[in-house]
Amino acid sequence: KDKTEPPALSGWLPLIGHGKRFFINGFEFYRSFEKISEECLRKGGVVTLYLGFNKVYCVSDPDDCLTVMNMCLEKSMMIKFAKQFLGNGLFTADVHRWQTSRKLLNPAFNQKILDSFIDIFNNKARELANIFATEIGKPFDHQISLRTKNLETICATSFDVHDSESRNILNQYLPLLATLVIKLSQRLQCFWLHNDFIYSLSSLKRETDEIVKKTKVLCSTMIKKNRIMRLNRASENDATGKPKKFIDLILDLSEETDCFTDEQIREESDTVVVGGHDTSASTLTFAFTLLGSHPHAQQKLYQEIIRVCGTSDKDVEKQDLSKLVYTEAVLKETLRLYPIALLLPRYIDRDVKLKNYTLKANSDCFVMANGLHRHAIWGEDAEQFRPERWLDKDTLPDAKYYAAFGLGRRSCIGRAYALMSMKIVVVHVLRRFSISSDVSKMEVSLSIVSRPERGHSILLKRR
Numbered sequence: 300k301d302k303t304e305p306p307a308l309s310g311w312l313p314l315i316g317h318g319k320r321f322f323i324n325g326f327e328f329y330r331s332f333e334k335i336s337e338e339c340l341r342k343g344g345v346v347t348l349y350l351g352f353n354k355v356y357c358v359s360d361p362d363d364c365l366t367v368m369n370m371c372l373e374k375s376m377m378i379k380f381a382k383q384f385l386g387n388g389l390f391t392a393d394v395h396r397w398q399t400s401r402k403l404l405n406p407a408f409n410q411k412i413l414d415s416f417i418d419i420f421n422n423k424a425r426e427l428a429n430i431f432a433t434e435i436g437k438p439f440d441h442q443i444s445l446r447t448k449n450l451e452t453i454c455a456t457s458f459d460v461h462d463s464e465s466r467n468i469l470n471q472y473l474p475l476l477a478t479l480v481i482k483l484s485q486r487l488q489c490f491w492l493h494n495d496f497i498y499s500l501s502s503l504k505r506e507t508d509e510i511v512k513k514t515k516v517l518c519s520t521m522i523k524k525n526r527i528m529r530l531n532r533a534s535e536n537d538a539t540g541k542p543k544k545f546i547d548l549i550l551d552l553s554e555e556t557d558c559f560t561d562e563q564i565r566e567e568s569d570t571v572v573v574g575g576h577d578t579s580a581s582t583l584t585f586a587f588t589l590l591g592s593h594p595h596a597q598q599k600l601y602q603e604i605i606r607v608c609g610t611s612d613k614d615v616e617k618q619d620l621s622k623l624v625y626t627e628a629v630l631k632e633t634l635r636l637y638p639i640a641l642l643l644p645r646y647i648d649r650d651v652k653l654k655n656y657t658l659k660a661n662s663d664c665f666v667m668a669n670g671l672h673r674h675a676i677w678g679e680d681a682e683q684f685r686p687e688r689w690l691d692k693d694t695l696p697d698a699k700y701y702a703a704f705g706l707g708r709r710s711c712i713g714r715a716y717a718l719m720s721m722k723i724v725v726v727h728v729l730r731r732f733s734i735s736s737d738v739s740k741m742e743v744s745l746s747i748v749s750r751p752e753r754g755h756s757i758l759l760k761r762r
């Protein structure tokens with residue numbers, strides 16, 4: 300027996316390996332990965348999982364997670380399934396392409412441009428609170444309006460979408476994106492469809508192609524509209540030195556360099572929309588459910604909000620954001636307990652030496668954010684929702700072990716965007732309503748990202 304090879308996960312079966320742990324519904328899939336990460340932690344932080352004959356390493360030891368993420372920038376074959384839709388956009392791109400695109404697109408997410416979005420963030424958060432106001436006094440599923448508003452926000456900050464035609468596009472976009480995520484997750488879970496040839500013969504491929512086609516048309520229409528508007532505005536952005544929105548930056552780059560073809564602009568645009576709306580919507584759904592079940596934390600949060608932003612309905616201002624320390628702690632703690640990207644899949648392109656084992660080249664690896672976030676480094680209360688842990692620098696583990704936005708160089712480009720926009724939503728909602736809920740009833744499901752699926756409803760009371 301090769302002592303450098305990590306121990307196998309329990310429950311291996313001939314031919315299918317651990318495939319049974321995948322071929323299940325979304326709730327069971329989430330639960331399955333909770334169990335895998337528990338076993339992984341018990342067995343020392345690294346285990347091997349087999350999907351048919353394919354080997355996938357699962358890693359949750361903090362230092363080993365960092366080693367993998369620093370050494371391996373290539374995404375695993377399973378992430379590349381999403382290329383059918385996102386092509387060589389940042390999230391799915393091969394490393395070589397990714398390096399160029401990431402450098403060119405970083406400026407679309409810098410602090411200066413984020414600051415210019417503050418009015419949009421405030422307006423959208425206020426609209427959301429107005430929708431919540433119609434639901435007072437009865438339990439309701441806040442996830443639906445969060446998804447809709449977040450999609451509107453990401454599109455309003457990345458593109459110019461103002462007229463009724465653009466709004467019409469957005470209405471069609473949301474259900475198509477939701478269906479696509481389900482279809483891509485189905486391929487991930489049916490491990491025999493990981494083989495490109497078998498997949499090419501499947502009805503799932505044909506159905507997915509159909510939805511991809513429709514989604515591409517919507518995004519391309521939005522890009523075309525922006526191209527025309529940009530021509531009409533001439534080079535106004537350059538003249539005034541105003542920071543460029545994502546779409547203006549990428550259209551300029553496509554003219555100045557040969558880095559982005561029309562299809563690549565579409566791929567990057569869809570990537571930003573997909574990466575930017577559902578993740579924040581799920582995080583806020585978790586956060587409000589957790590706050591509703593932890594009145595003490597909610598009260599502390601409310602006190603901070605009225606101290607920094609006041610009780611009136613005025614906008615959150617730029618200088619308020621850094622003072623919303625507990626608000627940020629609540630969001631980080633939510634993502635520690637419920638990381639939206641439960642798994643960070645990487646391709647192991649060379650032998651990777653870990654503390655006790657060696658991961659062999661040409662295999663896949665899941666860096667398990669849920670295991671890492673519940674590791675002993677977080678203390679004995681790692682299972683509990685305790686935003687205060689973020690305020691105590693003496694006991695808080697090093698920031699490099701927090702994987703909610705990924706680890707290492709290939710982490711989330713929208714991290715600062717996400718924290719800023721979510722803080723503003725929390726202020727607008729908490730200032731107007733108190734929340735109650737029962738997180739013990741919440742069931743989480745995993746389809747690409749994790750999301751609350753049942754039992755997460757909240758009850759609002761006007762303050």
Ligand code: HEM
Binds near residue numbers: 578
């Ligand atoms: C709470 C909100 C968010 C969470 C939890 C989140 C999480 C993540 C994670 C974990 C990754 C890395 C995945 C990996 O290593 O395999 C990632 C990548 C990415 N995210 Fe986010 N994200 C959020 C919000 C956003 C927003 C608002 C945007 C856009 C405005 C965005 C755009 C992206 C993009 C484009 C990538 C790919 C980056 C690259 O490979 O260079 N995300 N995100």
